[in-house]
Amino acid sequence: xxxxxxxxxxxxxxxxxxxxxxxxxxxxxxxxxxxxxxxxxxxxxxxxxxxxxxxxxxxxxxxxxxxxxxxxxxxxxxxxxxxxxxxxxxxxxxxxxxxxxxxxxxxxx
Amino acid sequence: xxxxxxxxxxxxxxxxxxxxxxxxxxxxxxxxxxxxxxxxxxxxxxxxxxxxxxxxxxxxxxxxxxxxxxxxxxxxxxxxxxxxxxxxxxxxxxxxxxxxxxxxxxxxxxxxxxx
Numbered sequence: 186x187x188x189x190x191x192x193x194x195x196x197x198x199x200x201x202x203x204x205x206x207x208x209x210x211x212x213x214x215x216x217x218x219x220x221x222x223x224x225x226x227x228x229x230x231x232x233x234x235x236x237x238x239x240x241x242x243x244x245x246x247x248x249x250x251x252x253x254x255x256x257x258x259x260x261x262x263x264x265x266x267x268x269x270x271x272x273x274x275x276x277x278x279x280x281x282x283x284x285x286x287x288x289x290x291x292x293x294x
Numbered sequence: 295x296x297x298x299x300x301x302x303x304x305x306x307x308x309x310x311x312x313x314x315x316x317x318x319x320x321x322x323x324x325x326x327x328x329x330x331x332x333x334x335x336x337x338x339x340x341x342x343x344x345x346x347x348x349x350x351x352x353x354x355x356x357x358x359x360x361x362x363x364x365x366x367x368x369x370x371x372x373x374x375x376x377x378x379x380x381x382x383x384x385x386x387x388x389x390x391x392x393x394x395x396x397x398x399x400x401x402x403x404x405x406x407x408x409x
Binding site: 215216218220225226227228229230233271273275279280281282283284285286287 | 339386399
């Protein structure tokens, strides 16, 4: 079993829909990152969080440390949100970053 | 500020050869991390350098090595290339004391193909 699991692996949505991507992990962590990777490979860091909730524009990330679970929400989705979303956790020692397998999102107009 | 740059962007090598990839971080960033991305294994952490010292290392064989210079530029080297080393190699820099406690700024990557 992978240390970091994401679901779903693939997601297709219509423009305007509310989207949720989930990330579960099995190790103790000090923080969790959400990343966005567009076709062509470029990666952008969206959030880093260790507790609670963060919001940036239409994106919201939450984390529940006790349940070892994080969610990334996209409100009013748009075709430009189409990308692969990756969660990554760093362990308590802070010396290792482990990635989930990614969620491929396609938003259709 | 210029972003993270990586050179070359594309590279083709044959098995047994060695390769050196370069990463220039954002000005002022002293931490540089390297990652390998393959279709089968996804993203994996290779190593992290801070102020010319390797601070953290992932689970890769000794054929993978790196270094960081006094200007924070970093290189990674893969010796005795194998077909499985074909991947997108990404570097990221981060501000402050660096590492995974700060936001990572990723470069565009170097796509290595081993024939």
